[in-house]
Amino acid sequence: MAREKFAQIYARAAERKGGDAALESLLTTPLTNEQLKQISDDRWLSAFSQKVFQSGMSWKVVRSKWPNFEEVFFGFDIEKMLLMPTDMWERKATDPAIIRHLGKVMTIPANAHMIHDAATEHGSFAAMVADWPASDIVSLWQYLKKHGQRLGGNTGPYTLRIMGKDTFIISQDVEAYLRQTGVIDGGRDTRKSLTATQEAFTAWQQESGRPLCQISQVIAFSSGDNRV
Template sequence: MARERFAQIYARAAERKGGEAALEAMLATPLSNDALAAIGDDRWLAAFSQKVFQSGISWQVVRNKWPNFETVFFGFDIEKMLLIPDDMWERKATDPGIIRHLAKVMTIPANAQMIHDVARQHGSFARFVADWPSNDIIGLWRYLKKHGARLGGNIGPYTLRVMGKDTFILSQDTESYLRQCGIIDGGRDTQKSLKATQEAFNAWQEESGRPLCQISQIIAFSCGDNRL
């Protein structure tokens, strides 16, 4: 089928979720640029690290242990992360209070370096993210994947969503819908597919006036196995 008008997608999602009021109550609201820019860079490192550790493991298990992560890694203070020698990182990776996974632990100093480098150019990593235009959110995904550690796939986008940056998410339901519409016809993460997806979301945003995160959720709610 061809790309639908957003009003059609919204009507179907509302019907599946018990009406417009019920649907609206489920939708996320992104932070303003000023609110995003006020987030400490240590919180960005913590958020990236949490999503990295949640990859391939129960999210709740990671959440339950997260206070220990904050203690072991000094609150994810960027400057402190950059001063820790390699042998200490290896010792920290064996701490029983955290999830012991050396490769994932080593993403912390790598992503601390990325955040530090960006902050030197833009004042803070938070300001860099806040100022990135949502009509090219795939460009920010690409930056995180290229310059960060293990931030490709959905890890970067999910972290941005959790932190309040307006972004769509290519969940299983959303990807399936985009394929049905012929917007994606190859690999999900190819530049061709991502560019076509961004263009479709930009069009739906212009039509609806909604943030990308809500459009993404409404699309997911309009299809797949999530009917109430």
Template sequence: MSSAEYFSSIYDRACQRKGGATALAALLSSPASATDISAIPDNLLLAELTKKVFQSGFVWRVVRLKWPGFCQVFFDFDIEKMLLMSDEMLEQKAQDTRIIRNAKKVFTIRDNAQMIADIQRKHGSFAHFIANWPTDDIIGLWAYLKQHGARLGGNTGPYALRAIGKDTFILSSDVEAYLRATKIFDGGISSKRSLAQIQQQFNLWQQQSGLSLQHISQIIALSVGDNHVGMQQ
């Protein structure tokens, strides 16, 4: 049986640990509006998906340093140009020293461009599709990206959505530890049942607090672990 706290208790503990409400608020980042997300060009969304695919299991700082090279090599992630690339062209691109040379991840760029093109035909733009997905079923969007995209499972898809500005929680190690300790879910973290239980609890906390999923997720992470005020995070 779940032993979840009211969100006010989680919030109060985070405030105590971080030095007060003002200090806590300064540590939080906010999601973008649906209007702002809808206005993002789809090539920039493909770029963000690609960045998160390459950062997965790798040093994020190195990817950031190499990023101007990625934009040059892949024509600023123009969707149509990516779809026209043959296997031979992608293999050649994967050897370019301006990028991180990982052929399997390079091929995901075309795969994810195809996913975006498919969505464009149905919804007008990938950005509009992302912006209008209901946040009370954000795990459904995670599942869509995992099923229809390439290498967007685990936390890669959620981190990409967070970078785009979509309101989502993140199952970081601290958040997962808290959810396990309070028995919010009782199976594997990535199972459909566990994710449904987690979504249900986040929806409840959102009703209690009126906060975004992003703020709730961040506050939970700041309310547990070794991140007391004055300690390096």
């Protein structure tokens, strides 16, 4: 099946959402590389940790508790995270001020190490993320999955999106579209599927001049249950 033109996808999404203006009002705008590079390493660790805790839990509940997490974990200061011994992490995992889940708490020091190592090599974790090319964003996802903990699936990509890095998301609606149109036909996260998805998004970006995040959103709005 020939790849659908982005203009066709956009027109269908606009019709479903009540017009171009209504659709545009729903789209996010990523940060510039320079804006991304201003984000400190502790904010990245906080964001990854929050998304890890939100996995399988009420996002609203986690957000409401997050100020407590910031206090209990010293503002996610990377150096402090790296100095804490295991027994201190185990004690903090039982603190009633946070959501008590030892497995998820232990991702904090693991991901602090990932951020520290990247910062050592690139000057800051944000610099690495900012300079990562949009034409191979799936490799950044795989970096997070390989070097971090519990950052596979959509956890890493969603965190990148929230922090302002331009990335598409293979949500349920986007995945369904990719399968219906023959872009992917195997496992969603296989190298073959990720490569095919990246190639499709790169082509749509070249066609439309839009950031990956907006292309991803438009595809989601063009299919599934995303009607007005």
